[in-house]
Structure formats: C-alpha cells, structure tokens
Amino acid sequence: MRPIGPATLCPCGSDQPYDACCGLAHGGQPAATAQALMRSRYAAYTLGLIDYLVATTLPAQQTQLDVPAMTKWSQESHWLGLELEAATKSKADRAQVTFTAHWADPDGTRHQHRERSDFLRHKGQWYFIDPNHRSAIRRNTPCPCGSGKKFKRCCGA
Numbered sequence: 306m307r308p309i310g311p312a313t314l315c316p317c318g319s320d321q322p323y324d325a326c327c328g329l330a331h332g333g334q335p336a337a338t339a340q341a342l343m344r345s346r347y348a349a350y351t352l353g354l355i356d357y358l359v360a361t362t363l364p365a366q367q368t369q370l371d372v373p374a375m376t377k378w379s380q381e382s383h384w385l386g387l388e389l390e391a392a393t394k395s396k397a398d399r400a401q402v403t404f405t406a407h408w409a410d411p412d413g414t415r416h417q418h419r420e421r422s423d424f425l426r427h428k429g430q431w432y433f434i435d436p437n438h439r440s441a442i443r444r445n446t447p448c449p450c451g452s453g454k455k456f457k458r459c460c461g462a
C-alpha cells in the first residue's frame with residue numbers, strides 16, 4: 306500500500322479525509338452504496354490495494370481476474386482523478402455507476418476511461434461485476450451472486 310496520512314484527502318475526489326471516506330471500506334467496513342464502492346475501488350487502484358479490488362469483485366469472477374496486470378497498472382500509473390457522472394439503482398440489489406477515471410502512464414501519456422459499471426449487493430455487501438468476464442454467465446447457469454437460483458430468475462431478471 307502506498308502511504309497516506311489520516312488527514313490526507315481521499316484519492317477518490319470526495320474532498321473528505323481518507324480515514325472518513327474510502328479508508329473505512331479499505332479497513333473492512335462494507336460500502337453503503339454502489340457509488341461508494343466505485344469510489345473505494347478507484348482509491349484502491351491509486352493506493353495499490355489489489356487484494357481489496359479482488360475482494361470487491363463479484364465472487365464468481367474473482368479467480369478470472371488478471372491480478373499481475375492489475376498490480377502493474379496500479380503501481381505504474383499516475384492517478385489523476387475520478388469523475389462520477391451518475392449512479393442509478395435499478396433494483397434493491399442492483400445498481401449502475403457511470404464514471405470516468407483519469408491517469409497517466411510513466412512516460413506522461415494521459416488517458417481516461419469512461420464506463421457504466423454494474424454492481425450487485427449480496428448479503429449486505431456491494432460487488433463490482435467485471436464486464437470482461439460476463440460471457441461465462443448464461444441465463445440458465447447458477448446466479449454468480451450465490452443465491453442458488455438460476456441467473457435468469459435472480460440478477461438477470
């Protein structure tokens with residue numbers, strides 16, 4: 306983890322101290338909303354908290370993550386900011402967050418990535434649904450949230 310002081314502003318851009326913002330989630334307190342989870346995941350990238358990124362990805366997708374690539378991107382990037390554009394709740398346990406993340410490569414080349422991410426709340430905890438691994442989820446497969454229902458009758462409804 307990259308060092309950050311308790312009074313330091315949170316890297317997520319909330320204008321709150323880290324310890325009162327994403328530091329709570331990084332310390333084990335579940336994010337209250339999908340938007341709070343999105344902020345804490347961005348902050349985790351800036352701080353090199355790869356274990357947190359894995360733990361807050363939908364459990365059925367965690368083994369498919371490219372952890373070495375995530376670690377390299379986190380460590381080699383200069384993080385420039387996060388813009389949250391919209392957060393919508395489609396169901397009690399489903400939400401989407403539209404955001405743009407800004408960063409620069411070691412050579413100074415600037416980038417931005419805009420995405421509308423899906424989130425699922427299961428057993429009181431919000432999880433990020435990685436869009437790179439959706440193809441494994443089919444209508445009649447067990448739902449990745451762990452409910453025991455078919456995807457079409459649960460999160461796919």
